[in-house]
Each structure stands twice: as C-alpha cells, then as structure tokens.
Amino acid sequence: DVVRYDALLDHFEMRNGVEGLEYIVPVETVKAIWNCREIAAASPRVGAMIGPTAEHADIAREVGFEWTPEGEESLYLRSRILLACRESGLHALTALWEDLENIDGLRAFATHGRGLGFRGMIAIHPKHVETINDVFSPSDKDIEFYQGMVDAYEKAASDGVGALRYRGLHIDKAHYDKAVGWLERAATITNH
Incomplete structure (x- = not known):
C-alpha cells in the first residue's frame, strides 16, 4: 500500500511542483501491527506512525479489546509501533483520546504516552490541541x-x-x- 501511494504522490508532486510530502500512517489492523516494521521502512515518505488506542476505531474491533482510560489494553500494540518508529527514525505518535469533555483524562493519557516514548499525539477535537501541545512540548x-x-x-x-x-x-x-x-x-x- 505504501509503495502504491508513493506512485500516486510522486505523480501529484511532479504535476503540482510540490516536494517533500510525508505520510502519517495510522496502524489499525492486526496485519499492520504485525508488519509495522516493514511499513515503517517501506518508503522514505513515511514520517510518522500512530500507535492505536481508540475505543471505537478499527483496531478495537479487530483486536476485540475493552478500552480503559489507562490504555493498558493497547499498550502492547502502541509499543510495537513505538519501537518500529525508533528503529526507522520516524516520529512516534500515540493515537487519540475520544472523550471530548474529559480534558484531565486527556492530560493523563498524553502524559503516560510521553512517558512511554511517544513524541506527539493525534487530536480528535480542537479543544484538545492546547493540552496535547502542553504535554508534548518541552518546558x-x-x-x-x-x-x-x-x-x-x-x-x-x-x-x-x-x-x-x-x-x-x-x-x-x-x-x-x-x-x-x-x-x-x-x-x-x-x-x-
């Protein structure tokens, strides 16, 4: 899939005079989790990968985990992505926090992700951006x-x-x- 996207993006860049675009790859299938090292190394365009966490996303359905705010059920999945990113020199992102109103929970989850080694997080809503930036930015x-x-x-x-x-x-x-x-x-x- 990455190689196919490369061909499309090469064509887009050449046609539009753009260069240097990178992928942020969400990893939300069992097959992708198992092959995350190969995905990370598949193209120089892969700039970041996302360790899956969402309660209602594809990965929850595929794995069948029961989500908790602490994220223990997705720790192994996210850790595989984190290690694949480190090995390939990519930006490791932890995935999103779906509870839009629970900013304290978001802060705790983001802080835990930073402690694990993630260097950013996906924001599902604009009200989460300030908290995520605060957690992942060096003081x-x-x-x-x-x-x-x-x-x-x-x-x-x-x-x-x-x-x-x-x-x-x-x-x-x-x-x-x-x-x-x-x-x-x-x-x-x-x-x-």
Whole structure:
C-alpha cells in the first residue's frame, strides 16, 4: 500500500511542483501491527506512525479489546509501533483520546504516552490541541535541566572524567547522549 501511494504522490508532486510530502500512517489492523516494521521502512515518505488506542476505531474491533482510560489494553500494540518508529527514525505518535469533555483524562493519557516514548499525539477535537501541545512540548525547566547536564558532562569529560554527579544524579556518556538528543528534539519544537 505504501509503495502504491508513493506512485500516486510522486505523480501529484511532479504535476503540482510540490516536494517533500510525508505520510502519517495510522496502524489499525492486526496485519499492520504485525508488519509495522516493514511499513515503517517501506518508503522514505513515511514520517510518522500512530500507535492505536481508540475505543471505537478499527483496531478495537479487530483486536476485540475493552478500552480503559489507562490504555493498558493497547499498550502492547502502541509499543510495537513505538519501537518500529525508533528503529526507522520516524516520529512516534500515540493515537487519540475520544472523550471530548474529559480534558484531565486527556492530560493523563498524553502524559503516560510521553512517558512511554511517544513524541506527539493525534487530536480528535480542537479543544484538545492546547493540552496535547502542553504535554508534548518541552518546558523551560526541562530545557535548563538537560542543558545543565550537557554542560556538566562536557566540562567533566574535558577534565578526563567520564562519570559525575549532576543535581544528585549519576550521569555518564549514555545520559549525556540522551540529553543531547533531547535538546535537539526540543530545539525543533521550540525553535530555541
């Protein structure tokens, strides 16, 4: 399917003088869940994939899960998509929150998704956008923390030290690498 869409999109781009369009691929069938790695790597146009969560969508019907606000029933499904995205360098999105009025539930669900490693979420309604942006956007406090970690590690490394304490935490090269990657992602979101 991805290859077929590529042919159509190539034609559209050439005909209209457009370039660089990417796909956001929803994964809502059992077959797609099983083949998510192949889908993620099927085309350079695949820019993001969505880990399924919806109570009333195709994936709920296909798998037969009973939805809960905590999302445990879709954790495995979303985790497969998350790992496929990480392996292929794609943007991992967690799917939507259907309860339009329950903003506190949305915030909790989005925060849990961010904690799992998702870097965004699909909004089903405009009133959800502010909360989703708030959860998935780095705060100034987070930026200051990770920049401080990078600075502390680089200073220690220049003195020949490979591990140190930073704000009561043990940090080493792995922590530094995560902080650098986190700051790079934050810069693309916040334009810092």
